[in-house]
Amino acid sequence: MLVSEPIDDDTGQWNRQKVHILFAPSTRCEILAIPLNALHRRDELEWKENRARRFSVKDAYHVAIRLSHQDGAEHSNARIDGKVWKTIWALKVPPKVRNFIWRVCSNILPTKENLHSRRVKMEPRCDICYQQPESTSHLLWECPMARNVWARVQKCSNQMAAKVYHGSHYWYSGGLSAPCSIPERHSSRTIRSLAVLLVSVR
Template structure:
Protein backbone atom coordinates (compact mmCIF):
# COMPACT_ATOMS: atom_id res chain seq x y z
CA UNK A 1 0.00 0.00 0.00
CA UNK A 2 1.39 3.37 -1.07
CA UNK A 3 0.12 5.90 1.45
CA UNK A 4 -1.22 9.17 0.07
CA UNK A 5 -4.02 11.08 1.75
CA UNK A 6 -4.86 8.09 3.96
CA UNK A 7 -8.58 8.25 3.25
CA UNK A 8 -8.96 4.74 1.87
CA UNK A 9 -6.22 2.93 3.80
CA UNK A 10 -7.38 1.19 6.97
CA UNK A 11 -5.24 2.09 9.97
CA UNK A 12 -5.37 -1.28 11.73
CA UNK A 13 -5.64 -3.82 8.91
CA UNK A 14 -3.82 -2.51 5.82
CA UNK A 15 -0.06 -2.81 5.26
CA UNK A 16 0.92 0.84 5.25
CA UNK A 17 3.81 0.86 7.76
CA UNK A 18 6.86 -0.20 5.75
CA UNK A 19 4.90 -3.00 4.12
CA UNK A 20 3.39 -4.23 7.38
CA UNK A 21 0.06 -3.77 9.10
CA UNK A 22 -0.53 -2.82 12.72
CA UNK A 23 -1.99 -6.28 13.19
CA UNK A 24 1.41 -7.74 12.26
CA UNK A 25 3.52 -5.21 14.15
CA UNK A 26 1.51 -5.21 17.38
CA UNK A 27 -0.66 -8.36 17.43
CA UNK A 28 -1.44 -8.25 21.15
CA UNK A 29 -2.42 -4.59 21.02
CA UNK A 30 -4.55 -5.35 17.98
CA UNK A 31 -6.64 -7.72 20.10
CA UNK A 32 -7.72 -4.71 22.17
CA UNK A 33 -9.34 -3.00 19.17
CA UNK A 34 -13.05 -3.62 18.45
CA UNK A 35 -13.50 -5.45 15.15
CA UNK A 36 -15.93 -2.84 13.90
CA UNK A 37 -13.34 -0.12 14.48
CA UNK A 38 -10.67 -2.14 12.65
CA UNK A 39 -12.85 -2.21 9.55
CA UNK A 40 -13.68 1.50 9.54
CA UNK A 41 -10.78 3.51 10.98
CA UNK A 42 -8.73 5.03 8.17
CA UNK A 43 -5.16 6.24 8.44
CA UNK A 44 -6.27 9.82 7.88
CA UNK A 45 -8.67 9.59 10.81
CA UNK A 46 -6.22 7.71 13.02
CA UNK A 47 -3.32 10.12 12.56
CA UNK A 48 -5.51 13.17 13.10
CA UNK A 49 -4.74 14.02 16.71
CA UNK A 50 -3.62 10.42 17.35
CA UNK A 51 -7.24 9.33 17.32
CA UNK A 52 -6.10 5.72 16.84
CA UNK A 53 -5.11 5.58 20.52
CA UNK A 54 -8.75 6.08 21.51
CA UNK A 55 -9.71 2.88 19.71
CA UNK A 56 -7.90 0.81 22.33
CA UNK A 57 -10.25 -0.77 24.85
CA UNK A 58 -9.83 -3.01 27.86
CA UNK A 59 -7.01 -3.42 30.33
CA UNK A 60 -3.49 -3.33 28.91
CA UNK A 61 -0.78 -5.62 30.18
CA UNK A 62 2.96 -5.09 29.99
CA UNK A 63 3.17 -6.60 26.49
CA UNK A 64 0.32 -4.49 25.14
CA UNK A 65 1.89 -1.34 26.60
CA UNK A 66 5.22 -2.20 24.99
CA UNK A 67 3.57 -2.66 21.60
CA UNK A 68 1.61 0.57 22.10
CA UNK A 69 4.83 2.54 22.60
CA UNK A 70 6.43 0.84 19.61
CA UNK A 71 3.43 1.69 17.42
CA UNK A 72 3.41 5.28 18.69
CA UNK A 73 7.01 5.74 17.55
CA UNK A 74 6.36 4.00 14.23
CA UNK A 75 3.51 6.30 13.15
CA UNK A 76 4.97 9.63 14.27
CA UNK A 77 7.09 10.18 11.15
CA UNK A 78 4.24 9.63 8.67
CA UNK A 79 2.89 12.64 6.83
CA UNK A 80 -0.05 12.57 4.46
CA UNK A 81 -0.20 14.14 1.01
CA UNK A 82 -2.91 15.28 -1.35
CA UNK A 83 -2.46 12.25 -3.60
CA UNK A 84 -4.92 9.36 -3.20
CA UNK A 85 -3.75 6.10 -1.66
CA UNK A 86 -2.50 3.53 -4.16
CA UNK A 87 -2.42 -0.24 -3.98
CA UNK A 88 0.90 -1.91 -4.87
CA UNK A 89 1.02 -5.35 -6.49
CA UNK A 90 3.63 -7.30 -4.53
CA UNK A 91 4.23 -10.01 -7.14
CA UNK A 92 5.99 -7.83 -9.72
CA UNK A 93 9.06 -5.61 -9.48
CA UNK A 94 7.12 -2.67 -10.92
CA UNK A 95 4.31 -3.17 -8.35
CA UNK A 96 1.74 -3.23 -11.15
CA UNK A 97 -0.76 -6.02 -11.71
CA UNK A 98 -0.46 -8.49 -14.57
CA UNK A 99 -2.41 -11.64 -15.33
CA UNK A 100 0.84 -13.60 -15.62
CA UNK A 101 2.03 -12.62 -12.15
CA UNK A 102 -1.41 -13.35 -10.70
CA UNK A 103 -1.37 -16.84 -12.20
CA UNK A 104 2.12 -17.46 -10.82
CA UNK A 105 1.06 -16.20 -7.38
CA UNK A 106 -1.65 -18.85 -7.15
CA UNK A 107 1.07 -21.51 -7.03
CA UNK A 108 3.09 -19.91 -4.23
CA UNK A 109 3.68 -22.51 -1.52
CA UNK A 110 2.30 -25.37 -3.59
CA UNK A 111 3.95 -28.79 -3.71
CA UNK A 112 4.85 -30.18 -7.10
CA UNK A 113 3.70 -33.72 -7.86
CA UNK A 114 6.48 -35.25 -9.93
CA UNK A 115 4.30 -38.15 -11.09
CA UNK A 116 1.53 -35.98 -12.55
CA UNK A 117 2.34 -36.97 -16.12
CA UNK A 118 2.25 -40.67 -15.30
CA UNK A 119 -1.14 -40.31 -13.60
CA UNK A 120 -3.09 -37.71 -15.56
CA UNK A 121 -1.70 -38.23 -19.09
CA UNK A 122 -2.61 -41.90 -19.39
CA UNK A 123 -5.53 -43.72 -21.02
CA UNK A 124 -6.75 -45.05 -17.67
CA UNK A 125 -10.30 -44.27 -16.44
CA UNK A 126 -10.68 -41.28 -14.10
CA UNK A 127 -11.31 -43.41 -11.01
CA UNK A 128 -8.06 -45.31 -11.64
CA UNK A 129 -6.16 -42.05 -12.02
CA UNK A 130 -7.67 -40.81 -8.77
CA UNK A 131 -6.65 -43.98 -6.94
CA UNK A 132 -3.05 -43.62 -8.08
CA UNK A 133 -3.05 -39.96 -7.14
CA UNK A 134 -4.06 -41.03 -3.62
CA UNK A 135 -1.45 -43.78 -3.66
CA UNK A 136 1.24 -41.31 -4.73
CA UNK A 137 0.32 -39.13 -1.74
CA UNK A 138 0.25 -42.20 0.57
CA UNK A 139 -3.41 -41.50 1.29
CA UNK A 140 -4.75 -45.03 0.80
CA UNK A 141 -5.97 -46.83 3.91
CA UNK A 142 -3.29 -49.49 4.13
CA UNK A 143 -2.29 -51.19 7.37
CA UNK A 144 0.68 -48.83 7.76
CA UNK A 145 -1.58 -45.77 7.59
CA UNK A 146 -4.00 -47.32 10.07
CA UNK A 147 -1.06 -47.99 12.40
CA UNK A 148 0.10 -44.36 12.23
CA UNK A 149 -3.33 -43.32 13.47
CA UNK A 150 -3.52 -45.91 16.21
CA UNK A 151 -6.29 -47.88 14.49
CA UNK A 152 -6.71 -51.64 14.37
CA UNK A 153 -4.70 -53.23 11.56
CA UNK A 154 -3.04 -56.43 10.43
CA UNK A 155 0.69 -56.61 11.24
CA UNK A 156 1.61 -58.02 7.82
CA UNK A 157 0.38 -58.06 4.24
CA UNK A 158 -2.68 -60.29 3.90
CA UNK A 159 -1.52 -61.52 0.50
CA UNK A 160 2.01 -62.69 1.25
CA UNK A 161 2.12 -62.59 5.06
CA UNK A 162 5.77 -61.49 4.86
CA UNK A 163 6.13 -57.72 5.16
CA UNK A 164 4.11 -54.83 6.60
CA UNK A 165 1.33 -53.64 4.31
CA UNK A 166 2.34 -50.31 2.78
CA UNK A 167 1.16 -48.88 -0.52
CA UNK A 168 4.63 -49.44 -1.98
CA UNK A 169 4.55 -53.06 -0.87
CA UNK A 170 1.10 -53.70 -2.33
CA UNK A 171 1.89 -52.15 -5.71
CA UNK A 172 5.54 -53.09 -6.17
CA UNK A 173 7.20 -55.35 -3.62
CA UNK A 174 4.63 -58.02 -2.76
CA UNK A 175 5.45 -61.36 -4.50
CA UNK A 176 1.89 -61.48 -5.84
CA UNK A 177 2.28 -57.96 -7.26
CA UNK A 178 5.60 -58.85 -8.90
CA UNK A 179 4.08 -61.96 -10.48
CA UNK A 180 1.17 -59.90 -11.80
CA UNK A 181 3.56 -57.33 -13.29
CA UNK A 182 5.54 -60.08 -15.00
CA UNK A 183 2.44 -61.66 -16.56
CA UNK A 184 0.94 -58.36 -17.77
CA UNK A 185 4.18 -57.00 -19.25
CA UNK A 186 4.78 -60.29 -21.04
CA UNK A 187 1.20 -60.36 -22.36
CA UNK A 188 1.49 -56.78 -23.66
CA UNK A 189 4.92 -57.49 -25.23
CA UNK A 190 6.49 -54.59 -23.37
CA UNK A 191 10.23 -55.23 -22.93
CA UNK A 192 10.46 -53.73 -19.45
CA UNK A 193 11.54 -55.51 -16.31
CA UNK A 194 8.97 -55.92 -13.50
CA UNK A 195 9.46 -53.87 -10.31
CA UNK A 196 12.51 -54.88 -8.32
CA UNK A 197 13.76 -52.64 -5.51
CA UNK A 198 12.14 -49.34 -6.47
CA UNK A 199 10.80 -47.20 -3.65
CA UNK A 200 7.89 -45.65 -5.54
CA UNK A 201 5.82 -46.40 -8.61
CA UNK A 202 7.37 -43.36 -10.27
CA UNK A 203 10.87 -44.79 -9.82
CA UNK A 204 9.92 -48.02 -11.52
CA UNK A 205 8.00 -46.28 -14.30
CA UNK A 206 11.02 -44.13 -15.18
CA UNK A 207 13.23 -47.21 -15.37
CA UNK A 208 10.65 -49.17 -17.36
CA UNK A 209 10.11 -46.24 -19.72
CA UNK A 210 13.82 -46.17 -20.53
CA UNK A 211 13.60 -49.87 -21.48
CA UNK A 212 10.50 -49.45 -23.65
CA UNK A 213 10.36 -48.35 -27.33
CA UNK A 214 8.72 -44.92 -27.81
CA UNK A 215 5.77 -46.48 -29.65
CA UNK A 216 4.86 -48.48 -26.54
CA UNK A 217 5.44 -45.79 -23.90
CA UNK A 218 1.81 -44.69 -23.88
CA UNK A 219 0.70 -48.28 -23.44
CA UNK A 220 3.22 -48.75 -20.62
CA UNK A 221 1.94 -45.61 -18.94
CA UNK A 222 -1.66 -46.83 -18.99
CA UNK A 223 -0.81 -50.40 -18.00
CA UNK A 224 1.18 -49.05 -15.07
CA UNK A 225 -2.02 -47.56 -13.66
CA UNK A 226 -4.46 -50.27 -14.70
CA UNK A 227 -2.50 -53.13 -13.17
Protein backbone atom coordinates (compact mmCIF):
# COMPACT_ATOMS: atom_id res chain seq x y z
CA MET A 1 0.00 0.00 0.00
CA LEU A 2 1.21 3.50 -0.86
CA VAL A 3 1.06 6.41 1.57
CA SER A 4 -0.99 8.30 -1.02
CA GLU A 5 -3.85 5.78 -0.99
CA PRO A 6 -5.68 7.16 2.10
CA ILE A 7 -5.19 10.76 0.89
CA ASP A 8 -7.97 12.59 -0.98
CA ASP A 9 -6.71 13.62 -4.44
CA ASP A 10 -8.89 16.74 -4.56
CA THR A 11 -8.28 18.22 -1.11
CA GLY A 12 -4.84 16.80 -0.39
CA GLN A 13 -6.05 15.84 3.09
CA TRP A 14 -6.63 12.49 4.73
CA ASN A 15 -9.65 10.57 3.45
CA ARG A 16 -11.11 9.68 6.83
CA GLN A 17 -13.28 6.91 5.43
CA LYS A 18 -10.31 5.15 3.87
CA VAL A 19 -8.24 5.63 7.01
CA HIS A 20 -10.96 3.95 9.08
CA ILE A 21 -11.15 1.07 6.59
CA LEU A 22 -7.43 0.49 6.15
CA PHE A 23 -6.05 0.96 9.66
CA ALA A 24 -6.64 -0.42 13.12
CA PRO A 25 -8.32 1.82 15.71
CA SER A 26 -5.07 2.13 17.65
CA THR A 27 -3.32 3.87 14.75
CA ARG A 28 -6.13 5.89 13.15
CA CYS A 29 -5.82 8.88 15.47
CA GLU A 30 -2.05 8.99 15.04
CA ILE A 31 -2.36 8.98 11.25
CA LEU A 32 -5.06 11.64 11.15
CA ALA A 33 -2.94 13.83 13.44
CA ILE A 34 -0.19 14.00 10.82
CA PRO A 35 -0.50 17.31 8.94
CA LEU A 36 -0.44 17.13 5.14
CA ASN A 37 0.75 19.63 2.58
CA ALA A 38 -2.33 20.97 0.82
CA LEU A 39 -0.27 22.71 -1.89
CA HIS A 40 0.40 19.44 -3.76
CA ARG A 41 4.13 20.09 -3.90
CA ARG A 42 6.44 17.19 -4.59
CA ASP A 43 8.27 15.88 -1.55
CA GLU A 44 11.95 16.74 -1.47
CA LEU A 45 14.82 15.48 0.63
CA GLU A 46 16.51 18.20 2.64
CA TRP A 47 19.76 18.05 4.63
CA LYS A 48 19.30 20.26 7.67
CA GLU A 49 23.00 20.46 8.55
CA ASN A 50 23.82 23.30 6.12
CA ARG A 51 22.16 26.37 4.63
CA ALA A 52 21.97 24.90 1.14
CA ARG A 53 19.93 21.99 2.52
CA ARG A 54 22.02 19.62 0.43
CA PHE A 55 23.89 16.58 1.67
CA SER A 56 27.67 16.49 1.50
CA VAL A 57 30.20 13.96 2.78
CA LYS A 58 32.05 16.76 4.59
CA ASP A 59 28.93 17.72 6.55
CA ALA A 60 28.18 14.07 7.29
CA TYR A 61 31.70 13.68 8.70
CA HIS A 62 31.20 16.64 11.05
CA VAL A 63 27.82 15.26 12.14
CA ALA A 64 29.42 11.88 12.90
CA ILE A 65 32.10 13.57 15.00
CA ARG A 66 29.50 15.60 16.90
CA LEU A 67 27.34 12.55 17.58
CA SER A 68 30.33 10.57 18.82
CA HIS A 69 30.95 13.36 21.34
CA GLN A 70 27.31 13.34 22.42
CA ASP A 71 27.34 9.58 22.94
CA GLY A 72 29.80 10.17 25.77
CA ALA A 73 32.46 7.82 24.54
CA GLU A 74 35.02 7.30 27.27
CA HIS A 75 37.82 8.35 24.90
CA SER A 76 36.32 11.02 22.68
CA ASN A 77 37.99 12.98 19.93
CA ALA A 78 38.04 16.00 22.24
CA ARG A 79 40.87 14.41 24.22
CA ILE A 80 43.11 14.16 21.17
CA ASP A 81 44.76 17.30 19.88
CA GLY A 82 45.12 18.26 16.24
CA LYS A 83 48.76 17.19 16.05
CA VAL A 84 47.87 13.60 16.90
CA TRP A 85 45.05 13.51 14.36
CA LYS A 86 47.45 14.77 11.69
CA THR A 87 49.86 12.01 12.68
CA ILE A 88 47.13 9.38 12.34
CA TRP A 89 45.84 10.56 8.97
CA ALA A 90 49.38 10.96 7.60
CA LEU A 91 50.35 7.35 8.34
CA LYS A 92 51.54 5.49 5.26
CA VAL A 93 49.19 2.57 5.79
CA PRO A 94 46.03 1.40 3.99
CA PRO A 95 43.01 3.70 4.56
CA LYS A 96 41.18 0.94 6.46
CA VAL A 97 44.00 0.91 9.03
CA ARG A 98 43.80 4.68 9.57
CA ASN A 99 40.03 4.39 9.88
CA PHE A 100 40.42 1.61 12.45
CA ILE A 101 42.81 3.72 14.56
CA TRP A 102 40.32 6.60 14.41
CA ARG A 103 37.59 4.25 15.65
CA VAL A 104 39.82 3.01 18.46
CA CYS A 105 40.66 6.55 19.62
CA SER A 106 37.00 7.54 19.43
CA ASN A 107 35.88 4.37 21.24
CA ILE A 108 33.30 3.62 18.56
CA LEU A 109 34.34 0.08 17.69
CA PRO A 110 31.27 -2.21 17.82
CA THR A 111 32.53 -4.01 20.91
CA LYS A 112 30.01 -5.90 22.99
CA GLU A 113 30.33 -3.36 25.79
CA ASN A 114 29.62 -0.45 23.43
CA LEU A 115 26.67 -2.24 21.85
CA HIS A 116 25.30 -3.18 25.27
CA SER A 117 25.56 0.48 26.40
CA ARG A 118 23.45 1.39 23.36
CA ARG A 119 20.75 -1.01 24.55
CA VAL A 120 21.52 -3.82 22.14
CA LYS A 121 20.35 -6.97 23.87
CA MET A 122 23.51 -9.00 24.35
CA GLU A 123 25.84 -10.23 27.06
CA PRO A 124 28.70 -7.70 27.28
CA ARG A 125 31.28 -10.25 28.46
CA CYS A 126 34.13 -11.21 26.13
CA ASP A 127 33.40 -14.34 24.06
CA ILE A 128 37.03 -15.43 24.32
CA CYS A 129 37.88 -15.25 28.02
CA TYR A 130 34.39 -14.87 29.56
CA GLN A 131 35.98 -12.82 32.36
CA GLN A 132 35.67 -9.13 31.52
CA PRO A 133 33.35 -6.96 29.41
CA GLU A 134 34.53 -6.72 25.81
CA SER A 135 35.64 -3.09 25.83
CA THR A 136 38.03 -1.57 23.29
CA SER A 137 40.89 -1.76 25.78
CA HIS A 138 40.09 -5.36 26.68
CA LEU A 139 39.74 -6.41 23.04
CA LEU A 140 43.07 -4.98 21.92
CA TRP A 141 45.31 -5.22 24.99
CA GLU A 142 43.89 -6.90 28.08
CA CYS A 143 42.19 -10.09 26.89
CA PRO A 144 44.44 -13.18 27.30
CA MET A 145 44.16 -13.79 23.56
CA ALA A 146 45.30 -10.23 22.78
CA ARG A 147 48.15 -10.54 25.29
CA ASN A 148 49.20 -13.77 23.61
CA VAL A 149 49.32 -12.07 20.21
CA TRP A 150 51.40 -9.21 21.60
CA ALA A 151 53.74 -11.69 23.34
CA ARG A 152 54.31 -13.59 20.10
CA VAL A 153 55.03 -10.36 18.23
CA GLN A 154 57.57 -9.33 20.86
CA LYS A 155 59.19 -12.78 20.79
CA CYS A 156 59.57 -12.83 17.01
CA SER A 157 60.56 -9.18 16.72
CA ASN A 158 62.79 -6.88 18.75
CA GLN A 159 62.38 -4.45 21.62
CA MET A 160 60.44 -2.11 19.35
CA ALA A 161 57.44 -4.45 19.62
CA ALA A 162 57.44 -4.02 23.39
CA LYS A 163 57.50 -0.26 22.95
CA VAL A 164 54.58 -0.49 20.53
CA TYR A 165 52.57 -2.55 23.04
CA HIS A 166 53.24 -0.41 26.11
CA GLY A 167 53.17 2.86 24.19
CA SER A 168 49.90 2.09 22.42
CA HIS A 169 48.16 0.98 25.61
CA TYR A 170 49.35 4.13 27.37
CA TRP A 171 48.26 6.17 24.36
CA TYR A 172 44.74 4.77 24.52
CA SER A 173 44.42 4.62 28.32
CA GLY A 174 45.25 8.22 29.07
CA GLY A 175 48.13 9.62 27.11
CA LEU A 176 46.18 10.56 24.02
CA SER A 177 47.72 14.01 23.86
CA ALA A 178 50.93 12.40 22.61
CA PRO A 179 51.25 9.66 19.97
CA CYS A 180 53.28 7.27 22.16
CA SER A 181 55.61 7.22 25.12
CA ILE A 182 58.58 6.43 22.91
CA PRO A 183 61.64 8.33 21.72
CA GLU A 184 60.95 10.91 19.02
CA ARG A 185 63.33 9.26 16.55
CA HIS A 186 61.20 6.09 16.61
CA SER A 187 57.75 7.71 16.75
CA SER A 188 56.80 7.64 13.05
CA ARG A 189 57.93 4.06 12.50
CA THR A 190 56.45 2.86 15.78
CA ILE A 191 53.07 4.47 15.26
CA ARG A 192 52.95 2.93 11.80
CA SER A 193 53.73 -0.46 13.34
CA LEU A 194 51.16 0.18 16.06
CA ALA A 195 48.45 0.86 13.50
CA VAL A 196 49.06 -2.36 11.60
CA LEU A 197 49.49 -4.47 14.75
CA LEU A 198 46.26 -3.23 16.32
CA VAL A 199 44.31 -4.33 13.25
CA SER A 200 46.06 -7.72 13.47
CA VAL A 201 45.23 -8.11 17.16
CA ARG A 202 41.59 -7.44 16.43
